[in-house]
Amino acid sequence: MVNFGPGQARGILHRLAPAGRFHHARHPADGPLAAFVQHYWIVRWNLAGHAPQLQETLPHPNVYLVFEPGLTGVHGVASGRYTRVLEGDSFTFGVKFRPGGFRPFLGRPVSSLTDRSLALAPAFGAPAGDLERRVFDAADEHAMIRVVRAFLLERLPPPDPEVDRVAAIVDDIAADRGLTRVDRLAGRHGLGVRALQRLFGEYVGVGPKWVINRYRLHEAVEQLAAGGRVDWTALALDLGYFDQAHFIRDFRALVGRTPGDFARDLNAARS
Numbered sequence: 599m600v601n602f603g604p605g606q607a608r609g610i611l612h613r614l615a616p617a618g619r620f621h622h623a624r625h626p627a628d629g630p631l632a633a634f635v636q637h638y639w640i641v642r643w644n645l646a647g648h649a650p651q652l653q654e655t656l657p658h659p660n661v662y663l664v665f666e667p668g669l670t671g672v673h674g675v676a677s678g679r680y681t682r683v684l685e686g687d688s689f690t691f692g693v694k695f696r697p698g699g700f701r702p703f704l705g706r707p708v709s710s711l712t713d714r715s716l717a718l719a720p721a722f723g724a725p726a727g728d729l730e731r732r733v734f735d736a737a738d739e740h741a742m743i744r745v746v747r748a749f750l751l752e753r754l755p756p757p758d759p760e761v762d763r764v765a766a767i768v769d770d771i772a773a774d775r776g777l778t779r780v781d782r783l784a785g786r787h788g789l790g791v792r793a794l795q796r797l798f799g800e801y802v803g804v805g806p807k808w809v810i811n812r813y814r815l816h817e818a819v820e821q822l823a824a825g826g827r828v829d830w831t832a833l834a835l836d837l838g839y840f841d842q843a844h845f846i847r848d849f850r851a852l853v854g855r856t857p858g859d860f861a862r863d864l865n866a867a868r869s
Contacts, residue, residue: 619644625743630754633761634699636660638746640739642689650685656816656852659768659802659809661700661711663693663721663746665733672700672721674711675803679852691733691742693750698764698801702755708803722753763787764801767794771806772813778838780806814838815852818845822861830857 621642627635645651657676664673667688701708704721718726729749736742767787770777777783783806784794798806814837821833834845849857 623739625739629751631747631750633757634695634702634755635750636694636696636699638691638693638739638743640689640691640742643684644687645685646687650683653680653682653684654854655680656819657812658694659697659804659812661695661704661708661803663695664690665692665730665742665746666690667734670730671718672711672716674708674714677713677804677808679854691739691746693746696761696765697768698761701801702758702761703750703753707800709799712803722749760797760801764797767806768802768809771809775814775817775837778810778814780810783810810838811848812852815849818849818857819853819860822857823864825865828857828861833857 619642622640624637624639626632626637643651656679659675661675662673664670669690698708700711704711718729722729726749729745732745733742736745767783770786771783777786780794781791784791787794789797794806798804798809802809818833818837822828830845831842834842837845839845839848846856849855849860853860855863
């Protein structure tokens with residue numbers, strides 16, 4: 599049985615229900631932490647008697663605090679797709695920070711975390727030592743949230759208006775498919791191009807062009823996953839590409855397959 603929380607997470611490359619038991623839920627942040635944290639999430643799986651399952655997702659411009667045996671730590675923005683194999687009976691619990699939301703906790707440019715991870719102690723200091731144990735000892739995801747929420751509230755940084763500014767710019771990119779140029783994005787938010795690039799390096803960890811490109815490719819994956827006949831040239835132009843060849847190049851570099859191969863794989867899996 600597969601149980602998914604409200605809303606469909608974007609960037610997931612495998613859409614069909616896999617064998618075994620899975621539970622995926624998201625819980626929005628509240629109170630003072632909502633200024634920095636987007637939501638808490640959990641994935642539980644029990645693959646006893648089933649083959650290991652490949653999990654592939656596309657990157658988002660967010661920093662994550664993740665708790666999983668052997669993988670606990672703070673994970674910066676990944677420039678490539680995230681691939682791993684799930685097996686046995688286990689879980690992953692995490693905190694998804696808002697774009698820019700981890701910068702006040704980190705105290706230095708988030709670009710220093712891009713494609714990198716930090717253990718809890720270097721990320722939060724020595725008192726983080728028993729946080730992992732308390733999360734693993736929690737009875738359920740709600741208890742996990744209470745443990746991590748209390749931990750982060752004890753280290754709550756002062757309000758930072760740049761977090762709201764950055765999050766609003768990233769939301770703008772995600773919502774407006776026609777927004778494909780960095781200069782237009784900068785002008786819309788009253789910034790010069792270089793100032794916008796510096797802001798993203800400091801707070802997001804990747805540049806605005808990277809975020810634009812990734813959200814356009816997220817949109818491509820969503821459209822291909824919906825099925826139906828695809829006009830590849832029209833899709834490429836709709837997503838802001840000059841031609842189909844550049845769209846295919848970027849899609850294959852991130853997803854590992856051409857858009858056509860990806861669509862065929864989805865259709866074959868459905869049949």
